[in-house]
Amino acid sequence: MTASSQSPARPAVRLGALARWETLLVILLVGLIAAGARMSPFFISGGNFANLTSSVMEIAIMALPMTLVIIMADIDLSVESMVGLAGAVLGTLVVAGVPLPLAIPVVLAVGALGGLLNGLLVTRAGLPSLVVTLGTLALFRGLANVLLGPTVISVWPDWFTSFGFGTIDGSPIPFTLVVFLVLVVVFWAVAHATWIGRQVFAIGKNAAASRYSGVRVNSMRNWMFVITGMIASLAGIILVARFSSARNDNGTGMTLTVVTVVLLGGVDINGGKGSIPGVVLAVFVLALLQNILRLAGVSSEFQGIAVGLLLVFSVIVPQLARQTRGAVDRARRSRRPPAGPIASGEVTA
Amino acid sequence: MTTARLQLTGISKRFAATAALADVSLELLAGEIHALVGENGAGKSTLVKVIAGVHQPDAGEIRLDGELITVPNPAAARERGIAVVHQEPRLFPDLSVAENIFLIAPPTDRFHTISWGEMRRRAAELFEQLDVRIDVAAPVRGLSMADQQLIEIAKALAIEARVLILDEPTASLSSHEVERLFTIVRRTSERGVAVLFVSHRLDEVFELCDRATVFRDGRYVTTAPTSELTTASLVRFMVGREVSLFPKEATTVGAPILEVRNLSDASGFRDVSFTVRAGEILGLAGLVGAGRTEIARVLFGIEPRTAGEVLLDGRPVEFRSPSEALRAGVAYVPEDRHQDGLVLDFSITNNITLPILGRLFPRLFLRARTEVEVATQFSERLRVRMTGVDQAVKALSGGNQQKVVIAKWLAARPRVLILDEPTRGVDIGAKVEVHRIVSELAASGLAIIMISSDLPEVLAMSDRILVLHEGRISEEIPRADATEERVMFAATGQRVQAPAGTGASSVH
Numbered sequence: 001m002t003a004s005s006q007s008p009a010r011p012a013v014r015l016g017a018l019a020r021w022e023t024l025l026v027i028l029l030v031g032l033i034a035a036g037a038r039m040s041p042f043f044i045s046g047g048n049f050a051n052l053t054s055s056v057m058e059i060a061i062m063a064l065p066m067t068l069v070i071i072m073a074d075i076d077l078s079v080e081s082m083v084g085l086a087g088a089v090l091g092t093l094v095v096a097g098v099p100l101p102l103a104i105p106v107v108l109a110v111g112a113l114g115g116l117l118n119g120l121l122v123t124r125a126g127l128p129s130l131v132v133t134l135g136t137l138a139l140f141r142g143l144a145n146v147l148l149g150p151t152v153i154s155v156w157p158d159w160f161t162s163f164g165f166g167t168i169d170g171s172p173i174p175f176t177l178v179v180f181l182v183l184v185v186v187f188w189a190v191a192h193a194t195w196i197g198r199q200v201f202a203i204g205k206n207a208a209a210s211r212y213s214g215v216r217v218n219s220m221r222n223w224m225f226v227i228t229g230m231i232a233s234l235a236g237i238i239l240v241a242r243f244s245s246a247r248n249d250n251g252t253g254m255t256l257t258v259v260t261v262v263l264l265g266g267v268d269i270n271g272g273k274g275s276i277p278g279v280v281l282a283v284f285v286l287a288l289l290q291n292i293l294r295l296a297g298v299s300s301e302f303q304g305i306a307v308g309l310l311l312v313f314s315v316i317v318p319q320l321a322r323q324t325r326g327a328v329d330r331a332r333r334s335r336r337p338p339a340g341p342i343a344s345g346e347v348t349a
Numbered sequence: 350m351t352t353a354r355l356q357l358t359g360i361s362k363r364f365a366a367t368a369a370l371a372d373v374s375l376e377l378l379a380g381e382i383h384a385l386v387g388e389n390g391a392g393k394s395t396l397v398k399v400i401a402g403v404h405q406p407d408a409g410e411i412r413l414d415g416e417l418i419t420v421p422n423p424a425a426a427r428e429r430g431i432a433v434v435h436q437e438p439r440l441f442p443d444l445s446v447a448e449n450i451f452l453i454a455p456p457t458d459r460f461h462t463i464s465w466g467e468m469r470r471r472a473a474e475l476f477e478q479l480d481v482r483i484d485v486a487a488p489v490r491g492l493s494m495a496d497q498q499l500i501e502i503a504k505a506l507a508i509e510a511r512v513l514i515l516d517e518p519t520a521s522l523s524s525h526e527v528e529r530l531f532t533i534v535r536r537t538s539e540r541g542v543a544v545l546f547v548s549h550r551l552d553e554v555f556e557l558c559d560r561a562t563v564f565r566d567g568r569y570v571t572t573a574p575t576s577e578l579t580t581a582s583l584v585r586f587m588v589g590r591e592v593s594l595f596p597k598e599a600t601t602v603g604a605p606i607l608e609v610r611n612l613s614d615a616s617g618f619r620d621v622s623f624t625v626r627a628g629e630i631l632g633l634a635g636l637v638g639a640g641r642t643e644i645a646r647v648l649f650g651i652e653p654r655t656a657g658e659v660l661l662d663g664r665p666v667e668f669r670s671p672s673e674a675l676r677a678g679v680a681y682v683p684e685d686r687h688q689d690g691l692v693l694d695f696s697i698t699n700n701i702t703l704p705i706l707g708r709l710f711p712r713l714f715l716r717a718r719t720e721v722e723v724a725t726q727f728s729e730r731l732r733v734r735m736t737g738v739d740q741a742v743k744a745l746s747g748g749n750q751q752k753v754v755i756a757k758w759l760a761a762r763p764r765v766l767i768l769d770e771p772t773r774g775v776d777i778g779a780k781v782e783v784h785r786i787v788s789e790l791a792a793s794g795l796a797i798i799m800i801s802s803d804l805p806e807v808l809a810m811s812d813r814i815l816v817l818h819e820g821r822i823s824e825e826i827p828r829a830d831a832t833e834e835r836v837m838f839a840a841t842g843q844r845v846q847a848p849a850g851t852g853a854s855s856v857h
């Protein structure tokens with residue numbers, strides 16, 4: 001879809017707005033970097049970069065499948081509990097003597113299965129994904145509690161924990177960032193360069209017409225939940241590695257942040273609109289904001305408020321923009337005299 | 350000299366690069382029924398929307414009974430007694446039929462609370478006038494296009510109108526409902542209401558209207574009493590050239606492709622059997638609600654069947670989804686283009702390629718050039734009026750949207766093509782074009798099922814006509830014996846006594 005000069009006003013404005021939204025994010029990023037640099041000499045340093053990126057990588061990788069889920073006009077609230085359940089399963093297996101390289105694929109499979117449960121409840125039982133994943137949000141957390149109880153599992157092999165917070169030798173690039181970037185490439189390609197992505201957008205805009213066009217709507221939605229579940233479990237593994245601990249409350253509160261990042265990235269909560277590059281930019285906005293707040297000594301409670309404000313901002317601003325655009329149009333029209341030779345002369349000229 | 354009820358002078362309206370209306374004028378007299386005709390994209394609906402307050406004109410003036418008015422929004426139009434039935438029904442699917450009708454001004458009791466009983470009673474009355482059976486307490490969701498159209502009509506009739514505007518109200522109605530509608534419209538106009546009637550069915554224009562105004566390319570062409578016009582002269586004004594009706598190609602009918610045996614579904618139809626052969630066009634006629642669309646939906650895998658079997662090339666098949674049907678070569682052009690036919694926000698290109706993405710790009714990756722080529726080929730074949738294939742479908746006129754739906758299914762190259770009201774809202778030139786294409790497709794060996802409420806169309810195109818009445822096949826009429834009268838009778842459940850000479854008794 002290209003916006004040619006001759007395309008009609010409506011879509012051109014829409015695409016323009018999207019471009020502007022991403023520009024806005026870039027400006028925000030630059031502003032945050034400038035503010036951070038002003039605040040602390042330590043800000044522009046490899047160490048801080050590694051620090052601020054690795055602290056949001058779980059959120060970041062979950063935002064990718066969440067983007068597609070929301071574009072399809074669904075939502076998955078259960079991801080944070082899947083993070084917890086993944087940690088719990090991993091911990092339990094390791095304590096039982098299963099070697100990690102064997103336990104990790106099992107955990108990923110658990111994530112996929114959890115996602116499948118979401119998907120089947122949504123597509124087969126025909127329930128809204130909001131309700132289904134609210135249920136599994138409680139269910140997965142409950143399972144994590146049953147598995148771990150109050151125990152904290154904190155003995156992990158070195159290679160595993162250094163994967164969690166380490167960087168590639170001699171560079172400030174965390175291993176987890178590499179994982180994220182690989183996933184970005186995959187999701188970007190799927191969403192914007194393949195017909196699977198085209199179908200994702202079509203489903204979000206008009207599921208009925210997509211179905212009538214031979215798009216396997218339910219199967220696509222199902223798969224998207226499976227992938228989201230699996231990536232949430234991957235995020236769970238990364239979180240365990242980063243903190244060297246598996247606890248039953250791992251991941252609590254993350255869903256909100258993931259959804260915030262996705263919406264801040266310009267994805268429409270009603271589906272049908274959004275882009276992976278926008279969401280990637282939003283990830284770094286979040287990372288920088290958190291980092292700056294931390295450098296400024298703002299407590300983590302207040303950081304939560306910042307995330308909340310960001311969410312409100314990213315939902316309200318596009319809405320306001322739409323409304324003002326409408327109001328401006330109306331004003332422009334009403335200022336024009338309803339009749340008369342001057343007005344018609346203007347137009348036909 | 351009497352002043353006109355509604356007078357539009359020098360109206361212009363532009364959408365970016367498109368001049369939808371350029372300095373057009375129109376005069377509606379009290380008590381007249383005035384036709385507005387023109388090709389797809391001529392600007393008819395845009396004018397209707399200007400009168401209805403949906404669009405604001407860039408220039409020009411509107412006078413109602415001589416008084417200069419502006420119509421800033423649809424509510425203002427209603428308040429001034431301008432009742433409008435828009436081309437595409439816009440109803441709230443989860444509200445009941447009655448609620449949709451009285452959404453703006455529900456009847457209230459003396460405590461100013463909505464009186465639901467009164468509302469339902471009045472809604473029921475409106476449908477009685479129209480001789481339509483419909484449950485006014487049921488939600489609108491899932492109703493057919495015809496029912497939705499009738500609800501919009503009832504909505505317009507519910508207000509005390511000075512001006513009644515009907516934008517292609519009959520496009521999905523069958524002749525029975527059309528007759529009722531005309532009776533009501535005539536009665537309304539006798540009360541002094543000015544009626545503007547937009548239609549592509551020119552026979553209706555001559556039957557109903559006193560005068561006709563023609564638009565072409567957003568410009569005013571002429572206004573004349575219908576008694577001074579002929580179909581040919583009207584078409585010449587519309588198109589600017591002669592259009593000859595397309596004669597159906599004689600085809601050699603081949604082997605059976607689709608066989609349907611004793612098929613039933615949950616509610617729409619029972620015990621339906623028929624066969625469609627290669628090269629054959631089977632017409633499905635019947636009143637609104639007779640079960641025609643339901644049959645198509647079962648064949649396309651949207652709804653499940655409850656009994657019977659379907660054979661494709663002699664092998665039993667049961668599609669559980671449209672994608673399975675498509676893979677087997679069965680395609681369906683749905684009647685509701687906004688709900689089921691198009692992704693309105695998508696471009697023409699993206700709509701046309703949606704069903705064939707997997708086939709065009711087996712390696713998953715899209716190639717814009719390929720898509721544009723396919724889209725250009727098929728949209729040009731159907732003469733879609735557009736600024737380019739990258740235009741969003743929602744910015745097209747209704748008839749041009751319909752052409753995109755058809756283009757999309759032609760691009761899918763099916764073996765069995767089910768067309769549900771394929772020319773709904775399509776202008777006469779494009780209709781001839783669609784008929785030519787359908788006929789060519791049949792000649793190239795496709796099996797075609799054509800559902801249409803447009804009786805002349807069914808008669809002209811079909812090799813055989815299957816008439817449904819209340820979910821059952823009431824008669825199967827071979828092309829040679831098909832007359833409007835006979836189809837009409839069968840559609841209402843009666844049978845014409847075999848007229849001398851024709852073989853009505855030997856229907857098999």
Ligand SMILES: Nc1ncnc2c1ncn2[C@@H]1O[C@H](COP(=O)(O)OP(=O)(O)OP(=O)(O)O)[C@@H](O)[C@H]1O
Nearest residue numbers: 364369389390391392393394395744745746747748
């Ligand atoms: N919202 C819009 N944005 C851009 N262009 C539009 C819009 N609405 C209408 N147009 C354009 O204006 C022209 C006139 O459209 P209009 O819907 O009035 O045609 P019409 O005469 O009603 O045709 P039809 O018989 O197909 O319904 C078309 O070229 C159409 O593409």
Ligand SMILES: [Mg+2]
Nearest residue numbers: 393394436747
């Ligand atoms: Mg129109």
